[in-house]
Amino acid sequence: MYDSGKVIIGIAVFLAFVMFPFYINIGVVVEKPEPCLDTPVIQALEIKECVKPAHIMRATHIALLDNWKDLASRYGERLFVTEDKREFDISLQMTCMHCHSNYERFCMECHAFVAIDVGCWECHVVPEKETMR
Amino acid sequence: MLEKALSGGRGYWALVISLLVISGIGVIAYLYQLEVGLGVTGLCRDVTWGLYIGQFTFLVGVAASAVMLVIPYYLHDYKKFGKIIILGKFLAVACVIMCMLFIFVDMGQPWRILNLFLYISPHSPMFWDATVLAGYLSLNIVTGWVVLQSDKKGVKAPSWVMPLIYISIPWAISIHTVTAFLFAGLPGRDLWMSALLAAHFLASAFAVGPSLLILLALGIRKFTKFNPGKEAIAVLGKIVTYTMSIYLFFWGLKLFTWLFSQKPGYLHVFQFLFVGIGEYNAIVPIVWAAVVMAVTSVVLLMIAALRKNEKILALACILVFVSLWIEKGFVFVVGGLAITPFKTIIEYWPTLPEIVITIGVWAIGFLILTILYKIAVSVREEEIA
Amino acid sequence: MISRRQFLKIAGISAACGIGMAATSSFIKAGASRSDDTRDRLIAKRWGMFIDTRKIDENDRERIINACHSIHNVPNFDNPRHAVKWIWTEEFIRAFPEQRGEFIAEKLIQKPILVLCNNCSNPPCVRVCPTQATFKRERDGLVLMDFHRCFGCRYCMAGCPYGARSFNFWDPKPYIEEINPEFPTRMMGVVEKCSFCYQRIDRGIIPACVEVSNGAMVVGDLSDPGSEIRILLREHITIRRRPELGTEPNVFYKI
Numbered sequence: 059m060y061d062s063g064k065v066i067i068g069i070a071v072f073l074a075f076v077m078f079p080f081y082i083n084i085g086v087v088v089e090k091p092e093p094c095l096d097t098p099v100i101q102a103l104e105i106k107e108c109v110k111p112a113h114i115m116r117a118t119h120i121a122l123l124d125n126w127k128d129l130a131s132r133y134g135e136r137l138f139v140t141e142d143k144r145e146f147d148i149s150l151q152m153t154c155m156h157c158h159s160n161y162e163r164f165c166m167e168c169h170a171f172v173a174i175d176v177g178c179w180e181c182h183v184v185p186e187k188e189t190m191r
Numbered sequence: 192m193l194e195k196a197l198s199g200g201r202g203y204w205a206l207v208i209s210l211l212v213i214s215g216i217g218v219i220a221y222l223y224q225l226e227v228g229l230g231v232t233g234l235c236r237d238v239t240w241g242l243y244i245g246q247f248t249f250l251v252g253v254a255a256s257a258v259m260l261v262i263p264y265y266l267h268d269y270k271k272f273g274k275i276i277i278l279g280k281f282l283a284v285a286c287v288i289m290c291m292l293f294i295f296v297d298m299g300q301p302w303r304i305l306n307l308f309l310y311i312s313p314h315s316p317m318f319w320d321a322t323v324l325a326g327y328l329s330l331n332i333v334t335g336w337v338v339l340q341s342d343k344k345g346v347k348a349p350s351w352v353m354p355l356i357y358i359s360i361p362w363a364i365s366i367h368t369v370t371a372f373l374f375a376g377l378p379g380r381d382l383w384m385s386a387l388l389a390a391h392f393l394a395s396a397f398a399v400g401p402s403l404l405i406l407l408a409l410g411i412r413k414f415t416k417f418n419p420g421k422e423a424i425a426v427l428g429k430i431v432t433y434t435m436s437i438y439l440f441f442w443g444l445k446l447f448t449w450l451f452s453q454k455p456g457y458l459h460v461f462q463f464l465f466v467g468i469g470e471y472n473a474i475v476p477i478v479w480a481a482v483v484m485a486v487t488s489v490v491l492l493m494i495a496a497l498r499k500n501e502k503i504l505a506l507a508c509i510l511v512f513v514s515l516w517i518e519k520g521f522v523f524v525v526g527g528l529a530i531t532p533f534k535t536i537i538e539y540w541p542t543l544p545e546i547v548i549t550i551g552v553w554a555i556g557f558l559i560l561t562i563l564y565k566i567a568v569s570v571r572e573e574e575i576a
Numbered sequence: 577m578i579s580r581r582q583f584l585k586i587a588g589i590s591a592a593c594g595i596g597m598a599a600t601s602s603f604i605k606a607g608a609s610r611s612d613d614t615r616d617r618l619i620a621k622r623w624g625m626f627i628d629t630r631k632i633d634e635n636d637r638e639r640i641i642n643a644c645h646s647i648h649n650v651p652n653f654d655n656p657r658h659a660v661k662w663i664w665t666e667e668f669i670r671a672f673p674e675q676r677g678e679f680i681a682e683k684l685i686q687k688p689i690l691v692l693c694n695n696c697s698n699p700p701c702v703r704v705c706p707t708q709a710t711f712k713r714e715r716d717g718l719v720l721m722d723f724h725r726c727f728g729c730r731y732c733m734a735g736c737p738y739g740a741r742s743f744n745f746w747d748p749k750p751y752i753e754e755i756n757p758e759f760p761t762r763m764m765g766v767v768e769k770c771s772f773c774y775q776r777i778d779r780g781i782i783p784a785c786v787e788v789s790n791g792a793m794v795v796g797d798l799s800d801p802g803s804e805i806r807i808l809l810r811e812h813i814t815i816r817r818r819p820e821l822g823t824e825p826n827v828f829y830k831i
Contacts (some may be wrong), residue, residue: 097601134778136617152758180763182722183755188732228764230745235657239730239743266663298741299728299765306707306727317706378700379737461699532739533670
């Protein structure tokens with residue numbers, strides 16, 4: 059290999075650069091995120107379950123939201139029936155955010171922790187502050 | 192061969208650095224536009240395309256014109272173009288990259304650009320335009336690079352590259368045809384909706400591209416040891432003479448239909464461009480400047496005695512370039528939209544940020560061209576030595 | 577120095593990435609599941625609108641425009657060149673430029689006409705859109721926008737011969753007087769237009785403009801010969817905007 063010195067230095071600089079997120083976070087203690095379910099609407103619910111069981115929602119809510127997005131805005135489907143036959147209107151603002159009116163304590167709690175941006179609120183309207191607890 | 196771009200004289204580095212600075216300023220202006228919105232441009236709800244899309248349209252033409260070298264050399268065995276074909280191909284590479292950048296800076300949500308390939312829409316000419324441009328870019332990079340490398344080694348170009356070169360000929364025609372289809376199929380835009388548009392585009396492209404190549408070849412001859420050849424330049428001049436004449440002829444065809452038919456939509460367009468409609472006449476002197484330059488250039492080119500004088504040839508090429516830049520880079524796009532669906536007139540002028548971004552993209556293109564030409568010229572200089 | 581082999585390898589990898597991307601996208605698209613439950617929605621095969629311009633006065637126009645623009649969070653940009661319009665007024669000879677002539681009735685020339693997206697049956701905007709962000713809904717022919725997908729190339733605005741499309745030249749949120757929490761806003765850099773109140777139709781409510789028009793505007797199914805709109809179209813002489821362009825506009829005006 060020619061210029062092995064330069065190449066090795068180059069690789070070292072590159073590795074140092076791409077591993078930046080790892081060593082910058084060494085020793086940083088971050089609290090475990092705890093999304094808050096305590097909103098007035100949820101408190102008043104008889105069956106305290108989302109449109110799918112919590113563990114499924116936790117893992118795949120983006121797939122559901124993506125599907126709802128297409129159903130509502132491209133296919134005009136507004137009715138969602140859960141497995142236990144409860145009916146919901148397909149709408150992020152009017153259904154999801156009706157219960158989860160505390161987006162900072164609910165959505166952002168985890169999203170800030172895993173550093174994944176939420177683009178939803180660039181257009182969708184965040185519920186009024188008063189309804190948050 | 193890339194290492195050739197890393198060693199050069201003071202003039203080369205001065206050019207590279209100044210282009211870097213200009214493109215840097217353009218990038219800053221673009222970041223401002225990205226942050227604040229396309230409201231910083233002169234575009235509006237009626238004239239929704241302007242300088243950016245105009246540059247795109249113009250540069251697609253310049254890119255396509257590489258075939259004006261490829262056809263004579265590969266199909267007619269015109270050997271004198273052998274040494275300068277690479278200049279045409281690398282010019283095409285720089286121009287297609289500029290085209291892509293101009294589309295990018297024109298977008299409202301550029302980060303979603305991959306939606307173009309995520310939701311393929313074959314009914315949209317824009318999908319086809321992106322596809323043929325990407326293909327044309329790859330064809331020119333591969334064929335240009337491989338042939339130049341063979342020249343450097345003093346061997347014949349490998350046979351697998353020949354089919355690519357032949358494909359690149361109709362492909363070049365396709366990029367400008369599809370770009371014309373972006374405009375030519377819209378009902379209700381009288382300036383654009385013409386079956387002649389693609390042919391008109393190609394004629395102007397094959398005039399402006401070789402003009403630019405003549406100017407670049409003259410520059411290279413002056414500043415480097417590589418001489419593209421007096422005869423090659425003269426033949427390019429003949430090509431410009433024909434294509435520019437055809438371009439003006441096509442204008443005549445359009446004007447006949449517009450004026451003889453007396454159809455209000457066409458008359459409206461004619462009036463807006465060449466006469467002015469009431470207070471809306473700011474574009475008229477610009478249009479006439481382009482007309483005068485185009486006609487003068489054809490006169491200069493047609494008289495063989497004048498064309499053979501390289502100074503006059505260069506002047507004619509500058510006139511062709513400026514005239515066609517005005518027509519395609521500004522008047523064509525703006526004129527098509529300025530007459531609104533309500534038959535009102537909305538004028539458009541680019542704003543300062545828009546102009547800075549435009550110059551920035553040109554600087555990036557010219558930087559790419561400089562580096563590619565540096566490589567090509569170094570190879571040619573080695574051949575001489 | 578890069579050898580030819582290396583160069584081709586790089587070129588090949590780039591090409592493979594492109595193909596891979598296209599394949600992934602079709603994989604993602606296959607996900608949507610739809611129910612056949614049609615409860616609560618207004619049903620039509622081809623929506624159309626009838627506007628009786630004689631029954632609409634200035635107050636009506638203002639009320640209609642306000643109803644639409646407030647429900648849909650339409651921003652009110654300072655610069656009229658950037659205006660976002662879903663439904664607005666144009667003088668008669670602007671809305672119907674081909675009707676302009678020396679001897680046209682004077683009262684007509686400046687008569688304000690409500691104009692909006694024509695929900696064309698053969699919409700050029702849909703034809704030109706490179707991402708299907710604007711599309712014609714199979715079910716009922718509504719021409720709609722998917723704001724999630726639009727990347728703001730504005731080709732549809734060049735394609736629309738009715739000036740019915742607007743672009744968000746700025747971030748619209750600061751320019752919305754009062755935000756309706758039941759409808760999204762838009763982001764900077766996307767195109768928007770009248771949606772024929774699909775969000776209401778899909779929940780069984782007529783479009784907002786029709787609702788507040790005191791009967792001057794009627795929507796209905798053009799494919800059903802017995803529908804109210806078809807009866808109106810049989811009884812009255814109506815015109816459409818620029819029908820010569822072949823877009824098949826579905827908004828009919830009684831002048």
